[in-house]
Amino acid sequence: MNWFTGLMVYIVVWWLVIFTVLPWGVRRNENPEPGHEAGAPENPMLGRKALVTTVISAVIWLIIYFVIEADIISFRDLAPDIYS
Numbered sequence: 001m002n003w004f005t006g007l008m009v010y011i012v013v014w015w016l017v018i019f020t021v022l023p024w025g026v027r028r029n030e031n032p033e034p035g036h037e038a039g040a041p042e043n044p045m046l047g048r049k050a051l052v053t054t055v056i057s058a059v060i061w062l063i064i065y066f067v068i069e070a071d072i073i074s075f076r077d078l079a080p081d082i083y084s
Contacts, residue, residue, distance in 0.1 A: 009061060
């Protein structure tokens with residue numbers, strides 16, 4: 001895996017993980033101010049969630065990198081041979 005492919009895989013994994021992490025610990029604001037959405041979270045903790053997402057994504061990316069580099073799953077063997 002070259003650096004560009006590795007970066008693209010990490011970005012895709014990061015976005016998938018952020019969408020799973022965003023609902024963690026969300027509590028609705030019971031007394032919203034006028035003009036605020038009633039269902040908006042009281043304290044979304046986006047910085048903490050971004051950090052957790054980055055760590056989880058790094059672990060998942062390392063697993064994917066190991067699987068690809070160790071040839072546990074060869075994606076070239078799974079692709080159809082269209083040029084023969």
